[in-house]
Amino acid sequence: TLQAPPEAHEALRCLFGFPGFRGVQEQVVARVLAGGSTLAIMPTGAGKSLTYQLPATLLPGTCVVISPLIALMHDQLRSAAANGIAAATLTSVDADWRETINRFRAGELDLLYVAPERASQPQFRELLEAGRVALFAVDEAHCVSEWGHDFRPDYRLLRPLMDAFAAVPRLALTATADHRTRADIVQQLGIPAEGMIVAGFDRPNIRYAARHRDSAVRQIAALMAEQPGPGIVYAPTRKKVEDLAQKLAQTTGRKVLPYHAGLDPAVRADNQARFVASEDMVIVATIAFGMGIDKPDVRFVAHAGVPKSIEAYYQETGRAGRDGDPATALMLWAAEDFARARHRLGEVDPARREGERQRIEAMAALIESGTCRRAILLRHFGEDPPATCGNCDNCLDAPALTDATELARKLLSAVYRTGQSFGFGHVEKVLTGVADDRVVQRGHDRLSVFAIVPGAEAPLLKPLARLLQARGSLVPTEHGGLALGGDAREILQGSIPVMLALPPRSERKARRSRGE
Ligand code: ADP
Numbered sequence: 001t002l003q004a005p006p007e008a009h010e011a012l013r014c015l016f017g018f019p020g021f022r023g024v025q026e027q028v029v030a031r032v033l034a035g036g037s038t039l040a041i042m043p044t045g046a047g048k049s050l051t052y053q054l055p056a057t058l059l060p061g062t063c064v065v066i067s068p069l070i071a072l073m074h075d076q077l078r079s080a081a082a083n084g085i086a087a088a089t090l091t092s093v094d095a096d097w098r099e100t101i102n103r104f105r106a107g108e109l110d111l112l113y114v115a116p117e118r119a120s121q122p123q124f125r126e127l128l129e130a131g132r133v134a135l136f137a138v139d140e141a142h143c144v145s146e147w148g149h150d151f152r153p154d155y156r157l158l159r160p161l162m163d164a165f166a167a168v169p170r171l172a173l174t175a176t177a178d179h180r181t182r183a184d185i186v187q188q189l190g191i192p193a194e195g196m197i198v199a200g201f202d203r204p205n206i207r208y209a210a211r212h213r214d215s216a217v218r219q220i221a222a223l224m225a226e227q228p229g230p231g232i233v234y235a236p237t238r239k240k241v242e243d244l245a246q247k248l249a250q251t252t253g254r255k256v257l258p259y260h261a262g263l264d265p266a267v268r269a270d271n272q273a274r275f276v277a278s279e280d281m282v283i284v285a286t287i288a289f290g291m292g293i294d295k296p297d298v299r300f301v302a303h304a305g306v307p308k309s310i311e312a313y314y315q316e317t318g319r320a321g322r323d324g325d326p327a328t329a330l331m332l333w334a335a336e337d338f339a340r341a342r343h344r345l346g347e348v349d350p351a352r353r354e355g356e357r358q359r360i361e362a363m364a365a366l367i368e369s370g371t372c373r374r375a376i377l378l379r380h381f382g383e384d385p386p387a388t389c390g391n392c393d394n395c396l397d398a399p400a401l402t403d404a405t406e407l408a409r410k411l412l413s414a415v416y417r418t419g420q421s422f423g424f425g426h427v428e429k430v431l432t433g434v435a436d437d438r439v440v441q442r443g444h445d446r447l448s449v450f451a452i453v454p455g456a457e458a459p460l461l462k463p464l465a466r467l468l469q470a471r472g473s474l475v476p477t478e479h480g481g482l483a484l485g486g487d488a489r490e491i492l493q494g495s496i497p498v499m500l501a502l503p504p505r506s507e508r509k510a511r512r513s514r515g516e
């Protein structure tokens with residue numbers, strides 16, 4: 001592997017105050033200093049900024065940083081200034097444009113941060129021609145890819161800009177890239193394939209767990225009791241953020257504050273500042289929260305709903321335990337999360353639909369699995385991890401794995417034979433032989449699927465229906481019924497087995513003692 005020259009080690013110590021490089025940082029810095037274009041794939045918190053900030057202080061000229069969020073740029077600016085690095089931003093909220101432009105022309109800037117929409121304007125290219133560019137750093141580089149989870153068309157205009165400065169090396173940075181997205185980024189940004197440097201994604205101190213969402217308030221309150229210290233709870237909507245924050249505060253007596261884009265900016269900033277300073281506060285937030293926040297002692301991240309992709313899940317949970325101490329990531333899922341995500345596929349640009357669909361399938365596979373969660377995550381990021389990690393729910397307390405293929409076939413047949421318009425409750429009655437008025441009125445007590453599920457198997461029907469909904473084999477109808485979807489036909493034909501991971505004995509016992 002590449003080693004950085006002595007002056008890089010010196011800058012690391014003297015300017016940044018770090019005793020050594022972390023992970024692949026040195027490799028990236030060495031390659032950048034040698035003039036090679038690079039895609040650095042490093043998890044959140046791994047220290048991506050250093051890989052362009054440090055070369056920026058050593059190379060003659062200015063490092064132009066393309067970054068999608070103005071708030072993030074200003075955070076970066078403050079930390080660069082604190083390290084004695086000459087940095088400036090050119091954004092709509094900056095008043096000192098003229099000064100910045102003059103400093104760039106005079107070669108006084110190490111770093112110049114701009115948003116992609118600014119970078120792609122002709123005036124910006126003219127500005128760059130009037131000074132000296134040392135390096136292009138493209139932050140959140142997955143935004144250039146339609147396969148990525150956050151495509152931004154403006155990123156496509158960066159290539160022509162960079163091509164106009166063909167001798168200037170490029171450094172693209174991202175935390176979140178599956179194989180397809182990675183290949184797309186290097187191609188879109190004109191980076192040679194051998195310029196890809198991938199950091200290890202494992203966060204061994206984070207304990208991963210996923211559970212069915214029985215009651216978000218009760219389940220998260222239990223986690224808070226188990227895991228004192230600061231925590232982040234992600235909720236899908238502003239309304240749910242408000243509601244959860246209030247109920248969690250009430251239930252636990254702890255300080256719990258909301259954070260979402262609909263709050264008054266002053267309140268939002270205040271809540272964030274209080275969270276960062278606090279040692280035991282919990283913040284309930286939409287996904288807008290956490291970008292650019294550097295709080296090392298977050299003890300848990302809980303998801304009150306399913307994130308939109310493995311990348312998003314990994315990034316959000318990655319905000320826990322940056323200090324290396326034990327931390328927990330708990331995801332609560334429900335069938336409706338998947339139904340809603342699949343429903344939204346219809347509104348997605350057709351070119352991106354398949355990518356989105358695969359992201360939902362990957363999340364479904366993660367939640368329904370009875371095997372090591374960490375292994376699933378790491379395999380997703382292209383690693384070859386051991387089969388078990390000893391620090392996730394499935395490794396610590398193995399779920400009971402049941403072959404539910406036969407039962408799934410019965411359930412799907414019953415949905416089909418009752419006309420794909422009834423909800424789970426009705427289908428369950430038919431299968432278990434409950435002839436209530438509605439069942440009799442419809443003649444469903446005379447169907448071949450009536451009473452074919454023996455009493456001992458009846459309790460499996462509900463978790464199985466959830467599983468089939470999560471994987472899309474059952475889909476909701478407009479009127480709250482269930483219909484066949486996805487691979488339902490293959491399951492019915494018996495060509496796909498269905499394994500059901502049931503909660504481990506310890507959890508079943510806890511549920512019983514709560515009277516559920
Ligand atoms: P990323 O952008 O990859 O999420 P950052 O660049 O924000 O990560 O860095 C995360 C944290 O790690 C910051 O607090 C930064 O100061 C710290 N950091 C970066 N490099 C090192 C290093 N070599 N040694 C110690 N701390 C580091």
Ligand code: ZN
Nearest residue numbers: 372389392395
């Ligand atoms: Zn594990």
